[in-house]
Amino acid sequence: MTSTAFAPSLALRARARPPRASRASSSPIRAFWSGFGGGEKDADAKGKPSSSTRKAPSGRAPGKAKPEDDVNMPTEEDLARKADIPIMLNNTPHPREVRRWFYDDCVTSVTRAVTGEEPMTRVKAKVEFPELNVNGDVYRVGTLLELVRELAMTLAKDGKRVRVCVQGSMGEGVFQGLPLSLSGVARILDMMDWGDADEFISRGAIDGDVPQPEDDFFILIAPQNIVGFAVLPRIIAMEEAAGDRPMIMINPKLDDIQSAGNVMSIRGRGERREYVSTWREVYHFRLLYRKPYFFPIYGAMRYTHDGKWELYKKFGKMESEEYVLKRAYDTGSEGMPGAGEVTKVILAKGERNG
8 A cells, every 4th residue: 555655756856867977977076177178179069169169267277478567577677776684683682783774764765855956844763673673572772772872873974963862751640651662761772872973963852842953853763542532632842843854764653543532532643644654654664574473584675765666576595595686666655565566576476587
């Protein structure tokens, strides 16, 4: 009784079942494999284009280089003036000659910007090799102050008076404080030896009442905001008092820090960013890592006054390291190339050329 009741349904199910070959050709796995070059025979048998004539999927390795890949390639002039970047920068503390290379590179560019035929009055410099990277664990405030001393003494060579400024404590009451990277800097400045330029160099804070009529240059050491208090109003007040005399910011960090009490809130953020952008970058050096790590070093980005943004890629290891100039972007102080462009060049496979 049971077998006769179910026999018709089994027969219908058997007739409705498609052939085995058809099921295999329509399976998701078969379709997936065909998209990456498999199943050519089935496609050709049905009169469809074979894999050799189909457009390569995005996952396949590219063919010939696109014309835009050659844009911003370094010229012979760029290669002639490329920097001889020190190697083994992950070895800290840095040798004296490594620090000296960065001091000279930065000071030369900044001095040229503020004392040239058309001197600039509001400039900034970013120097971020390992000993000057506040986000790393090998940050050395002595290296920053040595850089400032070299710059101040160079500017004072012609009898110009230089005022070196570091921000004082900010906030009120128990919320008063300083950024950790600037803790103790003011006291160290008071004890520094300025050599023959001592009578031309003075110290001060960052505020509107600091500039004096006899001052010619102002160096601001790493001005930065803290939670609950912004240093930007003090810089603006000091700028108004300084007038058209050059002001130089070394390693500023003026991004908003989320705080309570309507401090550095969304309101006015556009105006603050616009003001910061009016300070022209005349020197820039930083190493390129895969964040959030600081090892290995993949390359470097460098810019000097009236030059191009230079993108270097690191080849080799230890004593055989070499920084090769891969691109030169003629965008001036308007800004460096985007992260996507930098990543494309650094991760591209290529030989040591340049």
